[in-house]
Amino acid sequence: AQTVTQSQPEMSVQEAETVTLSCTYDTSESNYYLFWYKQPPSRQMILVIRQEAYKQQNATENRFSVNFQKAAKSFSLKISDSQLGDTAMYFCALTNFGNEKLTFGTGTRLTIIP
Amino acid sequence: NAGVTQTPKFQVLKTGQSMTLQCAQDMNHEYMSWYRQDPGMGLRLIHYSVGAGITDQGEVPNGYNVSRSTTEDFPLRLLSAAPSQTSVYFCASRNSGLAGTNEQYFGPGTRLTVT
Numbered sequence: 001a002q003t004v005t006q007s008q009p010e011m012s013v014q015e016a017e018t019v020t021l022s023c024t025y026d027t028s029e030s031n032y033y034l035f036w037y038k039q040p041p042s043r044q045m046i047l048v049i050r051q052e053a054y055k056q057q058n059a060t061e062n063r064f065s066v067n068f069q070k071a072a073k074s075f076s077l078k079i080s081d082s083q084l085g086d087t088a089m090y091f092c093a094l095t096n097f098g099n100e101k102l103t104f105g106t107g108t109r110l111t112i113i114p
Numbered sequence: 115n116a117g118v119t120q121t122p123k124f125q126v127l128k129t130g131q132s133m134t135l136q137c138a139q140d141m142n143h144e145y146m147s148w149y150r151q152d153p154g155m156g157l158r159l160i161h162y163s164v165g166a167g168i169t170d171q172g173e174v175p176n177g178y179n180v181s182r183s184t185t186e187d188f189p190l191r192l193l194s195a196a197p198s199q200t201s202v203y204f205c206a207s208r209n210s211g212l213a214g215t216n217e218q219y220f221g222p223g224t225r226l227t228v229t
Contacts, residue, residue: 004156035217042222043202043222043223043225044220044222044223045157045204045206045220045223047217047218050217091156091157093157100145100147100159100162100164100170100172101159101162101172101173102147102149102157102159102206102218104156104157104158105156106154106155106156107156
């Protein structure tokens with residue numbers, strides 16, 4: 001069975017600062033994908049960033065980047081120059097290659113303070 | 115493209131009633147899934163389909179039925195609603211042709227309350 005753990009239920013940071021959200025996971029597979037999804041108050045699930053396990057290079061999307069530590073099974077999300085629009089729930093998720101099951105963590109509620 | 119659409123957005127049911135949550139996608143995706151989101155538990159997979167005519171159970175399938183008669187539609191049926199099914203339901207789809215991405219696209223969700 002695969003599991004995803006997010007140990008920070010809530011975080012807050014001042015606008016323009018950098019914040020890092022933690023995620024650890026467990027899977028017996030060697031080929032898998034990791035995702036960070038953002039869920040604003042509108043409830044829509046929005047993909048923030050994706051990492052393929054076979055790629056050593058950490059994924060980056062504008063202000064969002066990940067620190068993927070495969071041996072440690074850690075997948076943290078760094079948000080640089082945080083903006084008010086980044087206020088949302090953030091979910092870490094894992095799926096094995098070719099598997100439909102997307103396993104989610106319990107989420108981190110991030111608040112950006114003006 | 116409208117992407118993934120879900121109806122209704124909100125629904126209140128009495129215990130024992132049945133209903134169908136609708137999901138449609140216009141991206142010609144083969145794979146479609148239903149998740150439920152409960153407070154403090156993230157999203158959990160209910161049922162999924164890898165193509166028309168093919169469905170399978172996810173992590174929490176009890177009390178729900180699905181069918182996939184077309185590529186576009188993937189309805190979720192609650193047979194006899196129970197208060198434990200109060201949740202937010204998300205439909206998602208992805209394209210099997212984009213090998214290696216596994217990115218799922220989510221609908222806007224349906225908030226269901228069972229009294």
